Amino acid sequence: MKIEDCFYLGKIVRKYSFHGELLIKLDTDQPELYENLEAVFIDYKNTFIPFFIESSQLHKSDLLRVQFEDVHTEAEADSLLKSDVYLPLEFLPKLEGNKFYFHEVIGFSIEDVNFGKVGIIKGINDSTAQALFEIDKDGKEILIPVNDQFIVKVDRTKKTVIVDTPEGLIDLYLS
Known part of the structure:
Protein backbone atom coordinates (compact mmCIF):
# COMPACT_ATOMS: atom_id res chain seq x y z
CA MET A 1 0.00 0.00 0.00
CA LYS A 2 1.32 3.43 -0.97
CA ILE A 3 0.36 6.76 0.54
CA GLU A 4 -1.25 7.92 -2.73
CA ASP A 5 -3.67 4.96 -2.44
CA CYS A 6 -4.82 6.17 0.98
CA PHE A 7 -6.42 9.09 2.75
CA TYR A 8 -5.42 10.75 6.00
CA LEU A 9 -7.72 9.58 8.81
CA GLY A 10 -6.08 11.30 11.76
CA LYS A 11 -3.20 11.37 14.22
CA ILE A 12 -2.41 9.36 17.33
CA VAL A 13 -2.49 12.08 19.98
CA ARG A 14 -2.10 10.34 23.33
CA LYS A 15 -2.22 7.16 25.37
CA TYR A 16 -5.45 6.18 27.03
CA SER A 17 -4.46 3.41 29.43
CA PHE A 18 -1.55 1.44 30.82
CA HIS A 19 -2.43 -1.41 28.47
CA GLY A 20 -1.34 0.26 25.24
CA GLU A 21 -4.65 1.85 24.30
CA LEU A 22 -4.30 4.98 22.18
CA LEU A 23 -6.49 7.89 21.12
CA ILE A 24 -6.62 8.86 17.45
CA LYS A 25 -7.86 12.38 16.69
CA LEU A 26 -10.03 11.78 13.62
CA ASP A 27 -9.98 14.28 10.78
CA THR A 28 -13.59 13.79 9.69
CA ASP A 29 -17.07 15.23 10.07
CA GLN A 30 -18.46 11.70 10.51
CA PRO A 31 -16.36 9.92 13.16
CA GLU A 32 -19.03 7.22 13.62
CA LEU A 33 -18.13 5.81 10.19
CA TYR A 34 -14.74 4.73 11.52
CA GLU A 35 -15.72 3.19 14.84
CA ASN A 36 -15.50 -0.47 13.78
CA LEU A 37 -12.35 -0.65 11.68
CA GLU A 38 -10.39 -3.86 11.38
CA ALA A 39 -7.06 -2.24 10.53
CA VAL A 40 -5.36 1.06 9.69
CA PHE A 41 -2.05 2.06 8.15
CA ILE A 42 0.34 4.03 10.32
CA ASP A 43 3.18 6.16 9.01
CA TYR A 44 5.76 4.72 11.41
CA LYS A 45 9.26 6.15 11.01
CA ASN A 46 8.56 6.89 7.32
CA THR A 47 7.30 3.36 6.68
CA PHE A 48 3.66 2.54 5.96
CA ILE A 49 2.73 -0.30 8.34
CA PRO A 50 -0.67 -2.00 8.77
CA PHE A 51 -1.88 -2.25 12.37
CA PHE A 52 -4.78 -4.54 13.19
CA ILE A 53 -7.35 -3.34 15.69
CA GLU A 54 -8.38 -5.55 18.60
CA SER A 55 -11.05 -3.13 19.82
CA SER A 56 -12.14 0.45 19.26
CA GLN A 57 -14.81 2.89 20.32
CA LEU A 58 -15.53 6.56 19.92
CA HIS A 59 -14.25 8.65 22.80
CA LYS A 60 -15.85 12.08 23.09
CA SER A 61 -16.72 13.50 19.69
CA ASP A 62 -13.73 13.16 17.36
CA LEU A 63 -11.43 10.76 19.20
CA LEU A 64 -11.23 7.05 18.49
CA ARG A 65 -9.97 4.92 21.36
CA VAL A 66 -8.13 1.91 19.93
CA GLN A 67 -6.40 -1.18 21.18
CA PHE A 68 -4.08 -2.49 18.49
CA GLU A 69 -3.09 -6.14 18.34
CA ASP A 70 0.53 -6.49 19.52
CA VAL A 71 0.49 -3.13 21.36
CA HIS A 72 -0.06 -3.89 25.03
CA THR A 73 2.49 -1.82 26.96
CA GLU A 74 3.09 1.86 27.57
CA ALA A 75 6.44 1.67 25.78
CA GLU A 76 4.85 0.14 22.67
CA ALA A 77 2.14 2.81 22.75
CA ASP A 78 4.72 5.58 23.28
CA SER A 79 6.49 4.59 20.07
CA LEU A 80 3.30 5.29 18.07
CA LEU A 81 2.46 8.70 19.56
CA LYS A 82 2.16 11.55 17.04
CA SER A 83 2.01 9.07 14.13
CA ASP A 84 -0.33 9.77 11.21
CA VAL A 85 -3.07 7.20 10.53
CA TYR A 86 -4.39 6.33 7.05
CA LEU A 87 -7.02 4.17 5.36
CA PRO A 88 -7.27 2.96 1.75
CA LEU A 89 -9.25 5.29 -0.54
CA GLU A 90 -11.99 2.68 -0.99
CA PHE A 91 -13.02 3.30 2.65
CA LEU A 92 -14.10 6.86 1.84
CA PRO A 93 -17.89 7.20 1.72
CA LYS A 94 -19.11 7.99 -1.81
CA LEU A 95 -20.11 11.62 -2.27
CA GLU A 96 -22.78 12.73 -4.70
CA GLY A 97 -23.97 15.94 -6.27
CA ASN A 98 -21.65 18.91 -5.83
CA LYS A 99 -19.83 17.41 -2.85
CA PHE A 100 -16.39 15.98 -3.65
CA TYR A 101 -13.08 14.95 -2.16
Whole structure:
Protein backbone atom coordinates (compact mmCIF):
# COMPACT_ATOMS: atom_id res chain seq x y z
CA MET A 1 0.00 0.00 0.00
CA LYS A 2 1.32 3.43 -0.97
CA ILE A 3 0.36 6.76 0.54
CA GLU A 4 -1.25 7.92 -2.73
CA ASP A 5 -3.67 4.96 -2.44
CA CYS A 6 -4.82 6.17 0.98
CA PHE A 7 -6.42 9.09 2.75
CA TYR A 8 -5.42 10.75 6.00
CA LEU A 9 -7.72 9.58 8.81
CA GLY A 10 -6.08 11.30 11.76
CA LYS A 11 -3.20 11.37 14.22
CA ILE A 12 -2.41 9.36 17.33
CA VAL A 13 -2.49 12.08 19.98
CA ARG A 14 -2.10 10.34 23.33
CA LYS A 15 -2.22 7.16 25.37
CA TYR A 16 -5.45 6.18 27.03
CA SER A 17 -4.46 3.41 29.43
CA PHE A 18 -1.55 1.44 30.82
CA HIS A 19 -2.43 -1.41 28.47
CA GLY A 20 -1.34 0.26 25.24
CA GLU A 21 -4.65 1.85 24.30
CA LEU A 22 -4.30 4.98 22.18
CA LEU A 23 -6.49 7.89 21.12
CA ILE A 24 -6.62 8.86 17.45
CA LYS A 25 -7.86 12.38 16.69
CA LEU A 26 -10.03 11.78 13.62
CA ASP A 27 -9.98 14.28 10.78
CA THR A 28 -13.59 13.79 9.69
CA ASP A 29 -17.07 15.23 10.07
CA GLN A 30 -18.46 11.70 10.51
CA PRO A 31 -16.36 9.92 13.16
CA GLU A 32 -19.03 7.22 13.62
CA LEU A 33 -18.13 5.81 10.19
CA TYR A 34 -14.74 4.73 11.52
CA GLU A 35 -15.72 3.19 14.84
CA ASN A 36 -15.50 -0.47 13.78
CA LEU A 37 -12.35 -0.65 11.68
CA GLU A 38 -10.39 -3.86 11.38
CA ALA A 39 -7.06 -2.24 10.53
CA VAL A 40 -5.36 1.06 9.69
CA PHE A 41 -2.05 2.06 8.15
CA ILE A 42 0.34 4.03 10.32
CA ASP A 43 3.18 6.16 9.01
CA TYR A 44 5.76 4.72 11.41
CA LYS A 45 9.26 6.15 11.01
CA ASN A 46 8.56 6.89 7.32
CA THR A 47 7.30 3.36 6.68
CA PHE A 48 3.66 2.54 5.96
CA ILE A 49 2.73 -0.30 8.34
CA PRO A 50 -0.67 -2.00 8.77
CA PHE A 51 -1.88 -2.25 12.37
CA PHE A 52 -4.78 -4.54 13.19
CA ILE A 53 -7.35 -3.34 15.69
CA GLU A 54 -8.38 -5.55 18.60
CA SER A 55 -11.05 -3.13 19.82
CA SER A 56 -12.14 0.45 19.26
CA GLN A 57 -14.81 2.89 20.32
CA LEU A 58 -15.53 6.56 19.92
CA HIS A 59 -14.25 8.65 22.80
CA LYS A 60 -15.85 12.08 23.09
CA SER A 61 -16.72 13.50 19.69
CA ASP A 62 -13.73 13.16 17.36
CA LEU A 63 -11.43 10.76 19.20
CA LEU A 64 -11.23 7.05 18.49
CA ARG A 65 -9.97 4.92 21.36
CA VAL A 66 -8.13 1.91 19.93
CA GLN A 67 -6.40 -1.18 21.18
CA PHE A 68 -4.08 -2.49 18.49
CA GLU A 69 -3.09 -6.14 18.34
CA ASP A 70 0.53 -6.49 19.52
CA VAL A 71 0.49 -3.13 21.36
CA HIS A 72 -0.06 -3.89 25.03
CA THR A 73 2.49 -1.82 26.96
CA GLU A 74 3.09 1.86 27.57
CA ALA A 75 6.44 1.67 25.78
CA GLU A 76 4.85 0.14 22.67
CA ALA A 77 2.14 2.81 22.75
CA ASP A 78 4.72 5.58 23.28
CA SER A 79 6.49 4.59 20.07
CA LEU A 80 3.30 5.29 18.07
CA LEU A 81 2.46 8.70 19.56
CA LYS A 82 2.16 11.55 17.04
CA SER A 83 2.01 9.07 14.13
CA ASP A 84 -0.33 9.77 11.21
CA VAL A 85 -3.07 7.20 10.53
CA TYR A 86 -4.39 6.33 7.05
CA LEU A 87 -7.02 4.17 5.36
CA PRO A 88 -7.27 2.96 1.75
CA LEU A 89 -9.25 5.29 -0.54
CA GLU A 90 -11.99 2.68 -0.99
CA PHE A 91 -13.02 3.30 2.65
CA LEU A 92 -14.10 6.86 1.84
CA PRO A 93 -17.89 7.20 1.72
CA LYS A 94 -19.11 7.99 -1.81
CA LEU A 95 -20.11 11.62 -2.27
CA GLU A 96 -22.78 12.73 -4.70
CA GLY A 97 -23.97 15.94 -6.27
CA ASN A 98 -21.65 18.91 -5.83
CA LYS A 99 -19.83 17.41 -2.85
CA PHE A 100 -16.39 15.98 -3.65
CA TYR A 101 -13.08 14.95 -2.16
CA PHE A 102 -10.16 17.13 -3.21
CA HIS A 103 -8.21 14.19 -4.67
CA GLU A 104 -11.26 13.17 -6.71
CA VAL A 105 -11.33 16.25 -8.98
CA ILE A 106 -7.61 16.43 -9.82
CA GLY A 107 -7.41 16.10 -13.60
CA PHE A 108 -10.98 17.33 -14.12
CA SER A 109 -11.49 20.25 -16.48
CA ILE A 110 -13.00 23.37 -15.01
CA GLU A 111 -15.44 25.63 -16.83
CA ASP A 112 -16.86 28.99 -15.84
CA VAL A 113 -20.45 29.79 -16.89
CA ASN A 114 -19.35 33.19 -18.27
CA PHE A 115 -15.69 32.66 -19.22
CA GLY A 116 -16.00 29.15 -20.72
CA LYS A 117 -13.30 26.47 -20.44
CA VAL A 118 -10.74 27.64 -17.88
CA GLY A 119 -8.29 24.70 -17.79
CA ILE A 120 -7.40 21.51 -15.96
CA ILE A 121 -7.36 21.14 -12.15
CA LYS A 122 -3.77 20.22 -11.26
CA GLY A 123 -4.21 20.35 -7.50
CA ILE A 124 -6.03 21.90 -4.58
CA ASN A 125 -4.15 24.12 -2.16
CA ASP A 126 -5.75 23.65 1.23
CA SER A 127 -2.94 25.23 3.24
CA THR A 128 -4.53 28.68 2.99
CA ALA A 129 -7.55 30.04 4.87
CA GLN A 130 -9.66 29.30 1.76
CA ALA A 131 -8.93 26.14 -0.26
CA LEU A 132 -8.04 26.97 -3.88
CA PHE A 133 -8.39 25.07 -7.15
CA GLU A 134 -4.95 25.18 -8.84
CA ILE A 135 -5.73 25.27 -12.56
CA ASP A 136 -3.38 25.01 -15.52
CA LYS A 137 -4.46 27.04 -18.56
CA ASP A 138 -1.86 26.78 -21.32
CA GLY A 139 1.02 26.90 -18.83
CA LYS A 140 -0.44 29.70 -16.67
CA GLU A 141 -1.69 29.02 -13.17
CA ILE A 142 -5.17 30.24 -12.24
CA LEU A 143 -6.44 30.03 -8.65
CA ILE A 144 -10.16 29.81 -7.93
CA PRO A 145 -11.53 29.49 -4.39
CA VAL A 146 -13.20 26.17 -3.60
CA ASN A 147 -16.42 27.81 -2.51
CA ASP A 148 -19.89 26.24 -2.49
CA GLN A 149 -21.33 29.50 -3.83
CA PHE A 150 -19.05 29.31 -6.90
CA ILE A 151 -19.58 25.62 -7.69
CA VAL A 152 -22.53 25.15 -10.03
CA LYS A 153 -22.07 21.45 -10.86
CA VAL A 154 -19.63 18.58 -10.46
CA ASP A 155 -20.05 16.25 -13.44
CA ARG A 156 -18.19 13.05 -12.62
CA THR A 157 -19.15 11.43 -15.95
CA LYS A 158 -17.64 14.24 -18.03
CA LYS A 159 -14.91 14.89 -15.42
CA THR A 160 -15.82 18.58 -15.29
CA VAL A 161 -16.41 21.12 -12.54
CA ILE A 162 -18.61 24.03 -13.59
CA VAL A 163 -18.18 27.25 -11.61
CA ASP A 164 -19.69 30.73 -11.62
CA THR A 165 -16.90 33.03 -10.43
CA PRO A 166 -17.07 36.76 -9.83
CA GLU A 167 -16.58 38.80 -13.00
CA GLY A 168 -12.92 39.48 -13.73
CA LEU A 169 -11.45 36.86 -11.36
CA ILE A 170 -10.09 34.59 -14.12
CA ASP A 171 -8.97 37.55 -16.26
CA LEU A 172 -6.69 38.70 -13.41
CA TYR A 173 -4.44 35.70 -14.10
CA LEU A 174 -4.42 36.10 -17.87
CA SER A 175 -3.47 39.74 -18.24
